[in-house]
Amino acid sequence: MASRFICVVVYLSDDDADRSYRQIQRGLITVSNPVRPNLVPTPRNGSSAASNDAPPRHIGIIMDGNGRWAVRHGLLRRQGHRRGFSRLPAVIDTAADLGVSWLSFYCWSTENWNRPVAEQCCVLGLIRQFVHTQLPYWQDRGLRFAWSGRRDRVGHQVHDQLVSAERVTANNSGMTVCLCVDYGGHVELAHAVCELARHAAAGRLNPARIDEKHIRTFLYQPDMPDVDLLIRTSGEQRVSNFLTWQSAYAEMSFPSTLWPDFSPSHLHQAIREYVDRDRRYGGLSAAVIPQGTTKDVVVGTRTSGSRDDETSVTA
Structure with missing residues (x-):
């Protein structure tokens, strides 16, 4: 048969x-x-896939729109924040499944202290509760937790919870979940400059030899890679002092979706758009390399072997 x-x-x-x-x-x-499920667009016109076809190594997310979501639904702002934090686990899960190395969330900025005290307590309490409840699952998945931001103003309960989560997950090898709490890019850079000045004054560092690597050493998370994809929800098109140093070459995505409505499908869409972009880092796209160029041209890196490699050119 x-x-x-x-x-x-x-x-x-x-x-x-x-x-x-x-x-x-x-x-x-x-x-x-x-x-x-495939996230990489099918190459067009028979061409080979772009060199940017891997998922972004580091995604930074500005979770904007909690308050507006609450107003639209006739709810209190604190209910919008609570709904917003409920979206994080699915987004974290999806990013980890896709092979993202770092996923950073802008949870509380240095400027957010200007908000009403009740809202301050609400958001900081939600941050503490979120880390406490998610920590066992992060351990099971081998995810690492990191806190980027000032550590002297959030209150001892929040401080102790975040520091404890960092310590417990320090040896995990999976994706790093970074919460930016009491974070501001300008404050982070000012902190790094102060540390460099202190080391120089003590004779441990030659000021004339300070470079980018020295600055990175004194950032809140020195091992944090540069942001590849920065997403801000709600349609607002600004970065609001978020990861200022690390986002210098980030691709931007500004979906109109309010954060409490953000889902894994929205993350998939942002990554699809990212992999379809041509990241040149000041070099030339393969489509505009002049014919007859005698040297190898490195596309999508910060160095070029073209004849004009000492000249900054915007294609």
Whole structure:
């Protein structure tokens, strides 16, 4: 008797496909050779895939729109913040599944202290509760936690919870979840400059030899890679003092979605747009390299072997 093979193809939405893949990883669904949903656009015109086809190494997210979401739904601002924090686990899960190395959230800025005391207490309390409840799961997944920001003003309960989470997850090798709490890019750079000046005054550092590596050494998280993709929800198009040093070459995404409505499908879309962009770092795109160039041209890096490699040119 001839054997028969039946193949059933099921088309899933982005959210369903992502949810199914996570279930496969956790052993809730058993399949042979599971395939991750593809985020990389199909190369056009028969060309090879762009060199930017990998997911971003570091994604920074400005979670904007909690208050406006609450107003639209006839709720209090604190309910908007609570809803906003409820979106983080799914976004973290998705980013970790995609192979992102760092995922940073702008939770509380140095300027947010100008908000009413009740809102300050609400948001800082939600930060503490969020880290406390998520820590066991981060441990199970091998995720690392990092805190970027000032550590002298958030209150001892929040401080102790964040520091403890850093210590407990320090040896984990998975994605780093970074919460930027009491963070401001200008304050971070001022802190680094003060530390450099102190070391120079003590004779431990030659001021004439200070370079970018020395500055990075004194940032809040020296091992934090540069931001590849910066997402700000709610449609506002500004970076608001977020990771100022690290975002110098970041690709920007400004979806109109308010943060409490942000989902894994929105993250997928932002990454699709990211991988379809041409990151040149001051070099030339392959499409505009002059014919007859005799030296190798490095595209998408900060160095170039072209004849004009000492001249800054905007293509």
